[in-house]
Amino acid sequence: MYKVTLPSKDIPKKWYNIVPDLPMELPMTTQTEEGQQLANLPKIFSTGFLEQAMSQERWIGIPKEVREVYDKIGRPSPLFRAKGLENYLDTPAKIFYKREDFSPTGSHKLNTAIAQAYLAKKDGAEMLTTETGAGQWGSALALACSLVGLDCRVYMVRVSFQQKPYRKTIMQIYNSEVIPSPSDRTEFGREMLKKDLNHPGSLGIAISEAIEDALNDEKVYYSLGSVLSPVLLHQTVIGLETKKQLEKIDKTPDVMVGCVGGGSNFGGAVLPFIKDHIDGDIDCKFIAAEPSSCPSLTQGEYRYDFGDTAGLTPLDKMYTLGHDFIPPSLHAGGLRYHGMAPLISLLVHEGIIEGRAVSQTDVFKCGTIFANVEGVIPAPETSHAIKVVIDEALECKRNNEEKTIVINFSGHGLLDLQGYNDYLEGTLED
Numbered sequence: 001m002y003k004v005t006l007p008s009k010d011i012p013k014k015w016y017n018i019v020p021d022l023p024m025e026l027p028m029t030t031q032t033e034e035g036q037q038l039a040n041l042p043k044i045f046s047t048g049f050l051e052q053a054m055s056q057e058r059w060i061g062i063p064k065e066v067r068e069v070y071d072k073i074g075r076p077s078p079l080f081r082a083k084g085l086e087n088y089l090d091t092p093a094k095i096f097y098k099r100e101d102f103s104p105t106g107s108h109k110l111n112t113a114i115a116q117a118y119l120a121k122k123d124g125a126e127m128l129t130t131e132t133g134a135g136q137w138g139s140a141l142a143l144a145c146s147l148v149g150l151d152c153r154v155y156m157v158r159v160s161f162q163q164k165p166y167r168k169t170i171m172q173i174y175n176s177e178v179i180p181s182p183s184d185r186t187e188f189g190r191e192m193l194k195k196d197l198n199h200p201g202s203l204g205i206a207i208s209e210a211i212e213d214a215l216n217d218e219k220v221y222y223s224l225g226s227v228l229s230p231v232l233l234h235q236t237v238i239g240l241e242t243k244k245q246l247e248k249i250d251k252t253p254d255v256m257v258g259c260v261g262g263g264s265n266f267g268g269a270v271l272p273f274i275k276d277h278i279d280g281d282i283d284c285k286f287i288a289a290e291p292s293s294c295p296s297l298t299q300g301e302y303r304y305d306f307g308d309t310a311g312l313t314p315l316d317k318m319y320t321l322g323h324d325f326i327p328p329s330l331h332a333g334g335l336r337y338h339g340m341a342p343l344i345s346l347l348v349h350e351g352i353i354e355g356r357a358v359s360q361t362d363v364f365k366c367g368t369i370f371a372n373v374e375g376v377i378p379a380p381e382t383s384h385a386i387k388v389v390i391d392e393a394l395e396c397k398r399n400n401e402e403k404t405i406v407i408n409f410s411g412h413g414l415l416d417l418q419g420y421n422d423y424l425e426g427t428l429e430d
């Protein structure tokens with residue numbers, strides 16, 4: 001048995017909200033003394049999205065229209081057994097990977113893009129703005145807007161705009177406008193360009209520009225691809241499906257692993273299992289893999305910080321490297337963010353989730369092994385988690401333990417081959 005599939009009717013009907021089940025209080029979102037950040041929220045997000053952000057309900061219904069699009073993009077996604085990797089490592093561990101690379105844009109990000117576009121459209125929005133780094137989020141939102149019937153404008157970090165032309169093309173195919181950030185479209189962008197006409201940009205700057213754009217037009221809403229609790233909520237379809245798939249083959253996870261940029265794919269995969277862990281129904285280790293060059297969980301401080309560079313977002317308590325931190329250029333662009341989802345941060349702080357930093361060379365080495373034994377070329381982001389899975393599976397071998405290890409396979413790497421190229425040529429930096 002190499003894969004566990006579910007029929008369309010098993011697409012979850014509800015998202016799982018962990019907030020009411022947390023054994024401790026999630027610190028409140030707040031703002032600076034002189035700030036207007038909280039008052040900005042209703043101007044940039046849909047009512048539905050903000051209601052989800054505040055909700056204390058454990059289960060939140062997935063609108064029928066959203067489930068139909070989930071069906072169209074291939075949900076439920078299959079769960080694969082990594083038999084090839086087990087044999088290669090000669091480990092007694094059983095390794096499973098949840099295939100979020102099966103979607104049309106190649107990652108988990110459509111799960112929330114579709115939900116956010118639907119809620120914005122329902123609220124009367126005509127356009128969504130957003131930021132993108134490497135372009136995975138921008139392409140997911142561009143497609144979601146196209147399917148739902150909204151315009152889309154993406155501020156793309158300038159270095160990526162120059163170095164990753166194909167994702168830009170994907171966004172343009174989906175009729176989205178793509179603007180290199182910092183740009184002269186916004187006050188904050190112009191301020192940055194004044195400092196450096198060739199400013200490489202960063203995710204934090206692009207977020208500030210996209211928000212400023214949305215604040216200036218009431219028909220324009222803003223959309224964020226990670227970090228916020230409703231984004232993790234939408235991603236719980238991953239964990240809910242995985243649970244059903246594991247039940248079908250009579251397994252419970254002993255170790256769950258995912259990579260973390262803002263924490264959404266990992267959160268979506270593990271939060272439904274964290275409830276079982278807290279209730280004592282399972283005994284599972286949850287490991288969040290991050291790059292050693294952008295190590296918010298393992299090197300950051302747990303404190304209140306902004307989500308963007310300009311300070312337009314409210315303050316959230318999270319592990320952060322500082323909102324003006326500009327991470328080094330990194331092939332796993334999706335993991336270059338200074339902060340971390342408040343939900344994931346809290347669970348790390350409480351010792352329920354473990355953060356683990358891994359180096360870029362190990363990441364590409366493990367991604368290449370996986371490609372050869374399983375066939376799929378993992379996204380560089382996903383390969384961070386694969387490195388941790390390999391370490392855990394080797395630990396099982398040393399201790400002769402037959403653990404069940406589950407990894408969320410967040411995306412494929414077919415549009416991110418430069419990193420693999422550098423690895424193969426020996427020019428990759430750690």
Ligand SMILES: *Cc1c(COP(=O)(O)O)cnc(C)c1O
Nearest residue numbers: 226261262263264265334381411
């Ligand atoms: C964006 C992305 C990530 C990181 O984002 P999270 O919000 O932490 O999930 C990880 N993997 C892939 C393939 C991505 O596109």
